[in-house]
Amino acid sequence: MIELNDISQAVIEGNAKKAKELTLIAIEKNVPPETILHKGLVPGMDVVGQKFKNNEYYVPEVLIAARAMNAALDILRPKLATDAANYKATVVICTVKGDLHDIGKNIAAMMLEGAGFRVIDLGIAVPTEKVVEAVKLNKPAILGLSALLTTTMTNMKDIIEALEKEGLKDSLKVIVGGAPITEEFAKSIGADGYAPDATIGVQIANALIQGIS
Amino acid sequence: MKDSDCVKVTLRPSGATIAATRGKSLLEILTGKGIGIPAICGGKGKCGKCKVRISEAQASVMPTFLECSLLSDREIGLGYRLACQFIVNEDVEVQVSSDNKAESSQSSRLSLELGPSILPAVRKESLSVPKPSVEDQRSDLRRLTDGITVENGRIRRLELLKRLPSFLRENDFTGTVTLYENEIIDLRSKTDNSHILGVAIDIGTTTIAMYLLDLENAIVLDSRSIPNPQSVYGQDVISRIDYAASPNGLTNLKNAIVEGLAKLSRDIISDANVSSEQVYDVSVVGNTTMIHLLLGISPQGIALSPFIPVTAEEMIFEPFEVHLQESFPNAKIYIMQGISAYVGSDLVAGIIRINLENEKGNALLVDLGTNGEIILKSDSGMLAASTAAGPAFEGGHISNGMIAKRGAIDHVWIDGKGKISFSTILNSVTTGICGSGLLDTVAVLLEKGILASSGKLSEDPFVLHNELGAVTITQKDIREVQLAKSAIRAGIEVLLSEAGITYEELDRIFLAGAFGSFVNVSSAVRIGLLPDISTDRILSAGNAAGEGACICLLDRKARDLARALSNKISYVELSGCKRFSEYFINFMTFPKEANS
Ligand code: B12
Ligand code: FES
Numbered sequence: 001m002i003e004l005n006d007i008s009q010a011v012i013e014g015n016a017k018k019a020k021e022l023t024l025i026a027i028e029k030n031v032p033p034e035t036i037l038h039k040g041l042v043p044g045m046d047v048v049g050q051k052f053k054n055n056e057y058y059v060p061e062v063l064i065a066a067r068a069m070n071a072a073l074d075i076l077r078p079k080l081a082t083d084a085a086n087y088k089a090t091v092v093i094c095t096v097k098g099d100l101h102d103i104g105k106n107i108a109a110m111m112l113e114g115a116g117f118r119v120i121d122l123g124i125a126v127p128t129e130k131v132v133e134a135v136k137l138n139k140p141a142i143l144g145l146s147a148l149l150t151t152t153m154t155n156m157k158d159i160i161e162a163l164e165k166e167g168l169k170d171s172l173k174v175i176v177g178g179a180p181i182t183e184e185f186a187k188s189i190g191a192d193g194y195a196p197d198a199t200i201g202v203q204i205a206n207a208l209i210q211g212i213s
Numbered sequence: 214m215k216d217s218d219c220v221k222v223t224l225r226p227s228g229a230t231i232a233a234t235r236g237k238s239l240l241e242i243l244t245g246k247g248i249g250i251p252a253i254c255g256g257k258g259k260c261g262k263c264k265v266r267i268s269e270a271q272a273s274v275m276p277t278f279l280e281c282s283l284l285s286d287r288e289i290g291l292g293y294r295l296a297c298q299f300i301v302n303e304d305v306e307v308q309v310s311s312d313n314k315a316e317s318s319q320s321s322r323l324s325l326e327l328g329p330s331i332l333p334a335v336r337k338e339s340l341s342v343p344k345p346s347v348e349d350q351r352s353d354l355r356r357l358t359d360g361i362t363v364e365n366g367r368i369r370r371l372e373l374l375k376r377l378p379s380f381l382r383e384n385d386f387t388g389t390v391t392l393y394e395n396e397i398i399d400l401r402s403k404t405d406n407s408h409i410l411g412v413a414i415d416i417g418t419t420t421i422a423m424y425l426l427d428l429e430n431a432i433v434l435d436s437r438s439i440p441n442p443q444s445v446y447g448q449d450v451i452s453r454i455d456y457a458a459s460p461n462g463l464t465n466l467k468n469a470i471v472e473g474l475a476k477l478s479r480d481i482i483s484d485a486n487v488s489s490e491q492v493y494d495v496s497v498v499g500n501t502t503m504i505h506l507l508l509g510i511s512p513q514g515i516a517l518s519p520f521i522p523v524t525a526e527e528m529i530f531e532p533f534e535v536h537l538q539e540s541f542p543n544a545k546i547y548i549m550q551g552i553s554a555y556v557g558s559d560l561v562a563g564i565i566r567i568n569l570e571n572e573k574g575n576a577l578l579v580d581l582g583t584n585g586e587i588i589l590k591s592d593s594g595m596l597a598a599s600t601a602a603g604p605a606f607e608g609g610h611i612s613n614g615m616i617a618k619r620g621a622i623d624h625v626w627i628d629g630k631g632k633i634s635f636s637t638i639l640n641s642v643t644t645g646i647c648g649s650g651l652l653d654t655v656a657v658l659l660e661k662g663i664l665a666s667s668g669k670l671s672e673d674p675f676v677l678h679n680e681l682g683a684v685t686i687t688q689k690d691i692r693e694v695q696l697a698k699s700a701i702r703a704g705i706e707v708l709l710s711e712a713g714i715t716y717e718e719l720d721r722i723f724l725a726g727a728f729g730s731f732v733n734v735s736s737a738v739r740i741g742l743l744p745d746i747s748t749d750r751i752l753s754a755g756n757a758a759g760e761g762a763c764i765c766l767l768d769r770k771a772r773d774l775a776r777a778l779s780n781k782i783s784y785v786e787l788s789g790c791k792r793f794s795e796y797f798i799n800f801m802t803f804p805k806e807a808n809s
Binding site: 055056057058059060061063098100102103124125149150151152 | 451452454455516517518667668669670673688692695788789794797798799801802
């Protein structure tokens with residue numbers, strides 16, 4: 001089990017090289033990829049999330065840690081069965097139409113991935129129709145939306161309305177985030193959760209999927 | 214105020230006067246009128262920066278002990294005093310030269326040499342034309358245009374044409390013609406010797422500045438600024454664009470700015486004892502959104518990708534078209550050419566002001582506002598970028614943040630005993646902290662090891678306190694500084710790499726904007742906001758935008774230059790730029806050690 005702890009540690013330190021090497025060793029020793037993910041990477045990202053929360057880590061450290069996690073994940077992905085059993089749930093995430101800010105969204109996506117979700121990132125300035133399409137295709141349990149401009153946050157409302165029109169809204173939960181968003185705004189547009197930061201995003205996602213299942 | 218409590222302060226060279234309460238310090242009186250006097254130590258008589266020259270008659274007032282220690286005997290003999298120590302008990306005349314305007318602690322200020330009037334767009338010409346006769350049946354207008362030296366002279370103002378026949382006959386076919394390029398814009402009798410005046414305006418998102426110039430003597434008579442009255446509708450450009458889309462939003466924003474300008478012009482014109490009718494030329498610069506709002510044009514295209522303004526072109530209007538007829542009934546309203554949605558004519562004016570084009574080697578012009586604008590001049594041409602830093606440097610989103618006004622902590626340093634000390638503006642009880650104080654605090658906390666290079670604050674909140682009061686700085690405040698400074702720095706780095714040079718190759722950095730002239734350059738370098746080049750290569754450009762607008766009043770060639778510049782400068786869009794994101798993340802941490 002020692003390797004798994006070390007893998008967590010490598011993620012926390014943001015040491016991509018070490019995370020990769022240790023993952024390879026673990027695979028060689030026949031540790032199941034699922035175990036490496038859930039007992040190595042996820043606990044590591046969990047600590048990263050806590051450090052972010054209590055201000056020990058900030059954006060750069062989180063992204064470096066996420067890079068280490070991704071280095072290991074790149075090796076694991078082909079070996080992990082893509083079936084739902086390996087993931088808590090699927091999250092589709094994007095920055096809304098007209099908005100090109102993605103750093104906060106990327107952090108939220110990585111944290112969710114690090115918490116054991118399958119994350120499908122649609123990228124930036126995603127038109128409402130594209131979001132609806134992606135929901136139809138991937139049937140996520142959670143849709144994460146990000147907006148950093150007061151002029152684009154209303155596009156979140158458009159997305160929720162479009163989902164309602166297509167009868168898709170009841171099949172998923174919507175979490176919104178981004179600096180100008182408030183709890184009130186989230187409620188007013190019918191979102192299920194508001195994440196002031198990425199770790200709260202993970203907490204809400206965990207709580208919401210428990211509600212679903 | 215009783216007359217006996219009232220003293221008069223006369224400003225030289227303008228001759229403008231200020232009525233003030235007896236017994237106040239000169240610093241208080243001048244800064245109260247918006248006249249920027251550098252008071253780095255906050256009026257404690259420690260920095261010596263608030264030096265002013267008093268007319269001889271009052272210079273006999275004994276200098277204080279502090280003045281004697283900071284000024285040389287020669288200076289005292291010449292009438293130099295410290296404004297913060299000089300108590301005004303009698304009428305006084307004071308020399309407020311351009312090098313007396315806001316100056317920063319470490320950066321040397323450029324002095325504005327508004328040389329002899331070079332070639333203003335507006336000028337006057339004396340007129341004397343033959344009286345009509347049966348042999349000479351030219352129309353009045355023809356007679357007039359034939360009688361001036363300009364080719365293709367014309368009148369466009371119908372009201373002026375209506376006045377023409379009586380004017381010519383009452384004045385015996387002589388008079389003074391006021392020309393704007395080749396257009397006759399006013400006729401005055403020969404005996405009217407009042408000077409042609411110009412007004413330069415810099416409309417910033419936060420502050421509007423106005424300058425009154427005598428275009429015949431090429432001098433600035435006075436300058437004033439007020440907070441932009443649109444602020445009640447939103448702090449930043451995007452919030453205002455948002456508000457402009459609401460019912461009546463655009464009209465309210467336009468009216469707010471027009472009223473703000475009316476107030477400023479009323480004050481500046483009456484204090485200078487001149488008439489608004491003397492103002493024939495108004496030169497306006499501002500960020501592209503502010504220009505849209507002044508003109509009442511919808512700015513919606515600016516907010517969203519692909520960021521398309523309705524116009525960034527040079528435009529000239531009649532005062533009534535832009536609702537400025539009450540402030541400037543006779544003037545032409547010139548709007549300077551800008552570059553793009555996020556690099557406006559204020560930046561172009563700044564480039565003109567510091568003569569960036571002719572700067573040797575590689576030079577950067579950085580405006581440290583909410584929308585940090587950056588221009589890089591290198592051998593390969595000029596590049597521009599705009600990087601949305603946010604309002605942290607103006608005190609926005611900071612728990613105890615405020616703009617640089619009375620009571621704001623403006624400078625923080627480690628004193629000889631290793632204690633953290635600070636000063637406040639006007640030496641008042643602390644009410645908060647402004648951008649320059651915040652940057653100093655971050656630098657000092659890094660130095661003291663209370664703040665790690667990662668941005669982790671070990672004492673959260675950190676309390677700055679002395680006899681003037683206490684202000685707390687939180688971890689979240691530090692995070693805001695990290696975002697803002699990194700956004701600026703990343704923008705700089707993108708332009709440097711685009712031009713293929715490194716920061717060591719920078720010969721000069723000019724800091725524009727109010728914050729830019731206030732900030733302690735070594736702190737800016739210490740926290741990594743600016744590249745680590747020697748601080749004597751970093752200059753404050755003062756209110757470069759407003760002064761650039763002044764230059765356009767005095768020299769119409771500057772207007773040609775503004776148009777040419779906007780074609781020469783390539784705009785680098787940072788949205789969607791991968792390299793920007795990488796730099797932005799990397800520069801979020803603070804440099805480990807102070808290098809220089
Ligand atoms: C970096 C930046 C940029 C970069 C973006 C680079 C990139 N790849 O993202 C560039 C330079 C390209 C840019 C461009 C613009 N920007 Co900008 N930008 C910023 C800046 C400095 C930081 C934003 C940031 O990355 N923060 C760090 C991240 C980590 O925080 P975050 O996004 O809030 O995310 C956290 C939480 O909110 C949450 N979260 C966010 N989304 C989600 C989603 C989910 C599902 C969950 C669970 C959680 C979550 O988790 C994150 C981590 O905890 C801010 C100012 C500031 N000081 O904040 C302005 C700012 C957002 N920008 C602004 C503006 C105006 C613009 C421009 C219009 C102007 C310009 N000059 O070009 C353009 C618009 C481009 C567009 N159409 O989108 C304004 C917005 C003002 C307003 N009223 O809306 C700001 C506030 C600055 C300002 N006051 O002027 N910008
Ligand atoms: S000496 Fe007067 S303000 Fe510093």
